[in-house]
Amino acid sequence: MKANNTKRINGWIIFRYLILIIGAFVMILPFVWMLSTSLKPPDEVLSWPPQLLPKTITIGNYVTVFATAPFARFFLNSVLMASLSTFSILLTSSMAGYIFGKFSFPGRDFLFILFLATAMVPFETYMVPLYLSMVNVHWVNTFPGLVAPYLVMSYGIFFIRQNVKASLPDELLDAARIDGAGEFRIFRQVVLPMLKGPSGALAIFAFMQTWAAFIWPLIITSSRKLWTMELGLGMFQYRFTVDLGPINAGSMISIFPVLMVFLLMRRHIIKGIALTGMKG
Amino acid sequence: MGVSTGADRLIHVWGNRIGLSYVELKKRLFVYIFIIPVLGVYVFLRILPILKNFLYSFFSSSVVKPMDSFIGFSNYRELFTDSLFLIAMKNTTIFAVSVTVFSVLIAIILALLLSGKTKGGAFFETLYFIPVITPMVPVAVVWKWIYDPTYGLLNYVLSWVGLKPVAWLVMPNTAIWAIIVMSIWKIIGYNMVIFLVGIRDIPDTYIDAAMIDGAGQYQIFKSIIMPLLRPILIFVTVISTINAYNVFTQVFIMTSGPQGAPGNAVRTLVFDIYENAFRYFKTGYAASEAVVLFLIILLLTFVQLGVGAKKD
Structure with missing residues (x-):
């Protein structure tokens, strides 16, 4: 009876792992395929039957993608755009998050709800009027226009406010005030250092989100000089129909920074995304 | 906390008039200096576009004019x-x-x-x-x-x-x-x-x-x-x-x-x-x-x- 039970439990465990492993394989296969294709020489890329692993490994595709298309420019644009967006989101979120968390003033709750409510409205529903506003200020097909929608993040304000409330004691701020520190100095020398941890987490989300942007760069830019990595890939992937190798090399380059950050900080990222509902 | 500079004196006088202490008024000014720029960005990038979307939906449009003529629910x-x-x-x-x-x-x-x-x-x-x-x-x-x-x-x-x-x-x-x-x-x-x-x-x-x-x-x-x-x-x-x-x-x-x-x-x-x-x-x-x-x-x-x- 007992032996039988153990056998059944073993069977269940094996079945469980079998499902998990098959699942993991399906999750990873497209990335393996992408990496493998990016390392194949041109004659192997379209071979039949498809070879999961390259017979000869070459970095030729990585050279080609930068030589034949302005991918270096796209990459630089993406880095600039995501960095500026991250910086601005950190700045505006800590400013507003600190104020909402520690000060009372007329209209505070109304303003906070207003900011939070905009987080629930998807970008796609107001991108047309936003584009027309960009027309008015002559920001169409400019870098400021490209980065503008990514300068603030409502979740960021909410997230910093939570952290300010939870880990920044009023006594500390009052002590600094009694010592004669002005509000700006308190913000710079007391508040910002205490927010290092949450700011780091927020920076990762902000960078990833802006890095992955597609529809806005697609509508706001018209010259290739402003294309981002994602837009460049999206526009080149169907003109380059035979040049699968370089396209996959480009895809790998676009994934690489995000994947590295994720693998290094996976605990924090998974927890952060799951608990805050941030989309990543 | 000496009331020394002109700006400080102004804050002091103004605070007395609207019934806030010097410290409180300074805090209040700080709040507005921080919140107004962020609010400005929000109004331009989020709130106005969200509202304008409703407005535009009641107009016919041309390439140069998003609000060409009012057409109700057409x-x-x-x-x-x-x-x-x-x-x-x-x-x-x-x-x-x-x-x-x-x-x-x-x-x-x-x-x-x-x-x-x-x-x-x-x-x-x-x-x-x-x-x-x-x-x-x-x-x-x-x-x-x-x-x-x-x-x-x-x-x-x-x-x-x-x-x-x-x-x-x-x-x-x-x-x-x-x-x-x-x-x-x-x-x-x-x-x-x-x-x-x-x-x-x-x-x-x-x-x-x-x-x-x-x-x-x-x-x-x-x-x-x-x-x-x-x-x-x-x-x-x-x-x-x-x-x-x-x-x-x-x-x-x-x-x-x-x-x-x-x-x-x-x-x-x-x-x-x-x-x-x-x-x-x-x-x-x-x-x-x-x-x-x-x-x-x-x-x-x-x-x-x-x-x-x-x-x-």
């Missing part, structure tokens, strides 16, 4: 006779419902499999999460080639069991399902991690007690885990549906060029908005479509708030 009336919009609504709804139902079901099963003391649980969690954090464009590009009729990995695998090659993204009746499968693959990890948080929050004692009472695995799932997961289930379902209604990037990538683009077989709502606004410059009309999308999402948000509140 744009909305036109929507109901516009076959492209109706196709887009139908496709987007099929897409949203399918992606949500399947990704939630698969995610619950995976979360249950991972919830116990599974060795290597963190490893699987990480692997399943990789598609969630990777940008959509490269992932859509590689899936497009997996679906390729001539060179695609999928047709090759299916040829092992004797199936003939299928042009997944070209055939009108398979194209949308091919994109649905890829989109499910992309978000399973997200939904799974949220369910895992929920399952791990259930105290062990509940499950132990049920086991002592002789409850089987299925009974424990049905009468303990599911009822406690209900709020999370609602959250995940609503978030998935809202995100799915905004689908654009993977559709744009996977239907562009000679390997895809079967007419309007995978036209979605945001794709239709994009085309009307930026290809035909019918911004007023596109705005009315965006209002419809907005209302769908508002409804879903209320469903979540309503059902979620009932629980407490």
Whole structure:
């Protein structure tokens, strides 16, 4: 009876792992395929039957993608755009998050709800009027226009406010005030250092989100000089129909920074995304 | 705290007049110096565009003038006779419902499999999460080639069991399902991690007690885990549906060029908005479509708030 039970439990465990492993394989296969294709020489890329692993490994595709298309420019644009967006989101979120968390003033709750409510409205529903506003200020097909929608993040304000409330004691701020520190100095020398941890987490989300942007760069830019990595890939992937190798090399380059950050900080990222509902 | 500079004296006098102490008034000034620039950016980038969208939807537009002439509800009336919009609504709804139902079901099963003391649980969690954090464009590009009729990995695998090659993204009746499968693959990890948080929050004692009472695995799932997961289930379902209604990037990538683009077989709502606004410059009309999308999402948000509140 007992032996039988153990056998059944073993069977269940094996079945469980079998499902998990098959699942993991399906999750990873497209990335393996992408990496493998990016390392194949041109004659192997379209071979039949498809070879999961390259017979000869070459970095030729990585050279080609930068030589034949302005991918270096796209990459630089993406880095600039995501960095500026991250910086601005950190700045505006800590400013507003600190104020909402520690000060009372007329209209505070109304303003906070207003900011939070905009987080629930998807970008796609107001991108047309936003584009027309960009027309008015002559920001169409400019870098400021490209980065503008990514300068603030409502979740960021909410997230910093939570952290300010939870880990920044009023006594500390009052002590600094009694010592004669002005509000700006308190913000710079007391508040910002205490927010290092949450700011780091927020920076990762902000960078990833802006890095992955597609529809806005697609509508706001018209010259290739402003294309981002994602837009460049999206526009080149169907003109380059035979040049699968370089396209996959480009895809790998676009994934690489995000994947590295994720693998290094996976605990924090998974927890952060799951608990805050941030989309990543 | 000496009142020395001119500015300080001004704050002092002004504070006395409106009944705030010197310290309080200084704080108040600081608040406004910090909040007004952020509010300004919000008004320009979020609040005005959201409001203007409603306004534009009541106007006909031309390339240079988004508000050419006021036409009341004409744009909305036109929507109901516009076959492209109706196709887009139908496709987007099929897409949203399918992606949500399947990704939630698969995610619950995976979360249950991972919830116990599974060795290597963190490893699987990480692997399943990789598609969630990777940008959509490269992932859509590689899936497009997996679906390729001539060179695609999928047709090759299916040829092992004797199936003939299928042009997944070209055939009108398979194209949308091919994109649905890829989109499910992309978000399973997200939904799974949220369910895992929920399952791990259930105290062990509940499950132990049920086991002592002789409850089987299925009974424990049905009468303990599911009822406690209900709020999370609602959250995940609503978030998935809202995100799915905004689908654009993977559709744009996977239907562009000679390997895809079967007419309007995978036209979605945001794709239709994009085309009307930026290809035909019918911004007023596109705005009315965006209002419809907005209302769908508002409804879903209320469903979540309503059902979620009932629980407490």
